[in-house]
Amino acid sequence: MSPQGETSRQALVRMYHVSKSYLPGAYALRDVNLSIGKGELIFLTGPSGAGKTTLLRLLFAAEKPSEGSIIIGGRNIARLSDSAVPTLRRRIGVVFQDFKLLQRRTVEENVGLALAVRGEPPRQVRSRAFRMLKQVGLQHRRHHAPVSLSGGEQQRVAIARALVGEPELLLADEPTGNLDPELTLEIMDLIAAAAARGTTVVVATHDHSLVERYARRVLHLQAGELAEAGP
Amino acid sequence: MTSLWRALYFVRTAIDGLRSNPVTSAVAVGTIATTLVVMGVFGLALKQMSGIVDRVGQDLTVSAYLAHRLDDEAVRELATRVSTVEGVASVEVVTRDEALRRFEGAAGDRAGLLDGLVENPLPASLEIALASEERTEAGIARLVEAIEGLPGIDEIGHGQEWVDTYGRVLDGLRGVAAALGLVFALAALLIVSNTIRLAVYARRDEIEILALVGASRGFIGTPFLLEGVLQGTAGSLLALAVLWAGFELVTALLGATLAFLIGHGDPVFFDAPEIFAFVLAGAGLGCVGSLSAVGSAWRAA
Numbered sequence: 001m002s003p004q005g006e007t008s009r010q011a012l013v014r015m016y017h018v019s020k021s022y023l024p025g026a027y028a029l030r031d032v033n034l035s036i037g038k039g040e041l042i043f044l045t046g047p048s049g050a051g052k053t054t055l056l057r058l059l060f061a062a063e064k065p066s067e068g069s070i071i072i073g074g075r076n077i078a079r080l081s082d083s084a085v086p087t088l089r090r091r092i093g094v095v096f097q098d099f100k101l102l103q104r105r106t107v108e109e110n111v112g113l114a115l116a117v118r119g120e121p122p123r124q125v126r127s128r129a130f131r132m133l134k135q136v137g138l139q140h141r142r143h144h145a146p147v148s149l150s151g152g153e154q155q156r157v158a159i160a161r162a163l164v165g166e167p168e169l170l171l172a173d174e175p176t177g178n179l180d181p182e183l184t185l186e187i188m189d190l191i192a193a194a195a196a197r198g199t200t201v202v203v204a205t206h207d208h209s210l211v212e213r214y215a216r217r218v219l220h221l222q223a224g225e226l227a228e229a230g231p
Numbered sequence: 232m233t234s235l236w237r238a239l240y241f242v243r244t245a246i247d248g249l250r251s252n253p254v255t256s257a258v259a260v261g262t263i264a265t266t267l268v269v270m271g272v273f274g275l276a277l278k279q280m281s282g283i284v285d286r287v288g289q290d291l292t293v294s295a296y297l298a299h300r301l302d303d304e305a306v307r308e309l310a311t312r313v314s315t316v317e318g319v320a321s322v323e324v325v326t327r328d329e330a331l332r333r334f335e336g337a338a339g340d341r342a343g344l345l346d347g348l349v350e351n352p353l354p355a356s357l358e359i360a361l362a363s364e365e366r367t368e369a370g371i372a373r374l375v376e377a378i379e380g381l382p383g384i385d386e387i388g389h390g391q392e393w394v395d396t397y398g399r400v401l402d403g404l405r406g407v408a409a410a411l412g413l414v415f416a417l418a419a420l421l422i423v424s425n426t427i428r429l430a431v432y433a434r435r436d437e438i439e440i441l442a443l444v445g446a447s448r449g450f451i452g453t454p455f456l457l458e459g460v461l462q463g464t465a466g467s468l469l470a471l472a473v474l475w476a477g478f479e480l481v482t483a484l485l486g487a488t489l490a491f492l493i494g495h496g497d498p499v500f501f502d503a504p505e506i507f508a509f510v511l512a513g514a515g516l517g518c519v520g521s522l523s524a525v526g527s528a529w530r531a532a
Contacts, residue, residue, distance in 0.1 A: 060443070083448070090445035100440050104251065117446040121236055161444065 011035045011071075012168060012200045013059065018068035018078075020054055020224075028054040030224045032068070036202065038168070041195035043211045044204040046221035052204040055221065056171045059202070060092050061085045073168060090118055093162030093170040093199075095191075097177040099154045101146040107157050108133065108142035114165045132164040133157075136190055152183035159190050163199070170194055170201045176210065188214065237450075245457035252433060256462060259426040263466025263516055264473065266419040271474040271501075271509065273408040278505075279489075279498055280404065291366055292323075293374055295357040296386040299327075309383050310357050316377045318365035323358040327351050354385065416516065423459065423520030431455060431524050452525040456518055463517020467510045475500065 013036040020029040029051045036042055044052050057063045058070060061077050070078050077088060093114075101110050112129040120128075133139045136156040138149075146154050155175060162170055172191055176184035188203075188210055195201040205211065211218055220227045249256045295313065297306060306324055314322040325333070330353040338344070359378075361370055375387050431438070441451050478500050482489060489498050501509060 086442075086445045086447045086450075088445075089443065094443055100436070100443065102437055102440055104247070104437075113441070114444040116240065117441065117444055117450055119237060165444075 010038050012038045012040075012073060013202075014069075014071040015058075016069045016071075018058065018065045018070060020051075020058060020063065021066050027224045029058070029065075029221075032224075032226045034219060034226060036200055038200055039195060039198045040217065041192060041201040041203070041214070042217045042219060043214070044202055044219050044221065045206060045208070045211060047206065050221040051224040052221055053173055054224075056094075056173050056202065056204055059169070059171055060094055061088055086117070090114075090165060091168050093165065093167040095155070095158050095162050095170070095172040095175045097174040099146070099151075099158045101154055101157055101161075103145060103147050105146075106143050107138060107146060107149070110146060110157055111142075111160045111164050114161050118165070128164055129160075132160040135163075136160045150183075151178050152180075152186060155179065155183075155187050156190065159187065159194075163194055166199075168200060170199050172201065172203045174205055175203065176205070176207060181209075184210065185213075241453045241457055244454035245461060248434070248454055248458050249461060252429075255426050255429045255433070256458075259423050259459075259462040259517070259520075260466045260469065262419055262422045262426065263463050263513055264469040266415045266516070267467050267470035267509065267513055268473050269415055270408075270412045271470055272477075273411065274505075274509075275474065275478065275500070277405060277408060278501070282499065291361065291389070293359040293361070293371060293387060293389040294325075295359060295378055295384045296354045296388065297356060298383050298385050299354060301355065301383050305383060306355055306357075309381065312381065313357055313359060313378055316374060318362050318370055318374060320360045320362045320365075322360075325356045325358055327353055327355045330354070330356065357384075419516055420520045423462070423517060424523045428524040455521050455525045459517035459519075459521025460514045461517070463513040463515065463520075464510060466517065467513025470513065471501075471506060471509060 013034070015032050015034045018029060018032040019027055021027045032055065044055065046052050054063070058065055059072070059077075061080055064080075065078050068078065069076050072088070073091065075088075080088060102113070105113070108126065108129045111132055112125040115125045115128055116122075130139060130142060133142050136159060138153060138156055138160065141149060141153065146157060149157065155178075159175070162172075170191065175191065176187050179187060184207070191201055191203060192214060203210075218228070297309065301309070303326075306326075310322045310324050313319060328351070331351050334353060359374065361374065364370070365374070371389055375389075378384060379387055438451055478498070482498050486497075
């Protein structure tokens with residue numbers, strides 16, 4: 001079986017017969033095949049426990065598949081050594097439902113973290129973080145602690161941190177799960193804008209209104225198995 | 232520039248880590264300090280005892296008793312010959328008259344016992360001082376072997392047995408101190424690594440986020456190692472302060488008794504190289520103790 005969702009674009013991500021099981025015979029993902037083109041925005045849907053988060057964790061190498069191959073940018077990350085994981089993650093931005101911001105650091109420091117770990121000089125880190133915060137409309141809050149920001153603002157900071165390093169791939173795991181409908185659209189617009197600039201984006205969500213509104217390719221997971229849906 | 236910035240980042244993060252976890256940091260510092268105080272007390276006791284052996288060693292001479300038949304000229308020749316033996320620092324000739332005078336001096340009130348003697352019964356002797364590196368059982372044995380067959384030497388005597396016994400006791404104490412030191416060091420390592428593990432656990436979110444944005448193992452782990460070094464250094468300085476205060480107190484209260492116990496000379500504290508080694512040991516203890524915690528942190532991330 002060939003990867004589902006073969007598009008006319010050049011593929012950035014390909015998964016071949018990927019399975020993940022934590023206990024013998026109990027699969028979190030089973031025989032997943034898919035292809036995601038460069039600059040594509042796709043939605044990953046499915047009920048809780050369907051395997052959405054597991055699939056994303058495999059993509060940013062938080063876990064290794066039990067079987068199969070995951071090719072990102074021509075490299076099989078299923079065989080990646082632990083020491084090579086940081087290099088891969090610098091090419092991937094990740095956004096979570098719970099933001100995952102460092103509360104002891106300022107907004108600007110949180111955004112700059114993705115650049116600091118690469119060894120970029122502090123001045124450059126600050127300058128790029130500021131530009132990124134400007135893009136998400138939070139430059140005036142750069143010296144604040146994340147805890148003083150609203151949920152929507154914190155998620156914008158998380159998106160800024162995920163995008164500041166200009167990743168090829170942006171993974172968002174229920175990025176609007178904690179937000180009201182108005183903020184949800186605000187956040188999704190930022191994510192869609194990243195895709196428009198050429199970043200490949202995978203958004204895991206169970207919010208069908210979002211899927212309908214943005215009318216992009218949908219990969220539906222059910223009990224660890226993948227079925228392509230619309231549009 | 233990047234390296235400099237990284238170094239500054241690591242130092243800043245390590246200090247932030249210590250500030251944000253004052254209780255666990257204080258426990259780690261206290262643990263290291265307590266361990267080093269106990270080891271330091273042993274070290275200081277051994278240092279005083281080593282001093283006694285050194286001083287006894289300085290006074291240690293080998294006496295070669297000479298045959299009565301030797302005249303002064305022959306004695307001088309023999310002394311010259313012995314002084315050329317390897318390991319000999321100096322040779323002093325003690326004539327029969329000098330030996331008698333010394334005996335009378337040592338006998339004190341009972342010197343009158345010698346009045347009945349027609350002739351001085353004491354032999355002339357050579358008092359042979361050894362070079363400091365030769366003041367050992369083996370060194371003395373080599374000297375005895377070299378001179379015992381020389382014509383004119385009747386008997387050889389020295390106080391080596393006492394020194395050897397004392398040296399063996401000292402070696403035994405050093406062994407006990409080393410074993411205890413090892414046990415304490417291992418206990419400290421366990422406690423230090425566990426306290427740092429607590430700090431790591433408290434900051435697991437930070438570690439997870441750093442790993443998420445592509446931080447390397449070194450980037451995540453180095454601040455924790457630095458924290459260990461800082462805690463170890465602080466612990467060793469605290470231990471030194473406690474030891475110094477205790478040393479001053481004990482010497483002030485028991486100065487005369489101590490002077491008697493360790494012979495002539497005052498009790499001495501650690502010298503500069505020993506203090507440096509002490510601080511280094513504390514820093515190393517903290518560093519090694521945090522290594523295992525850092526390994527856990529990385530695996531968790």
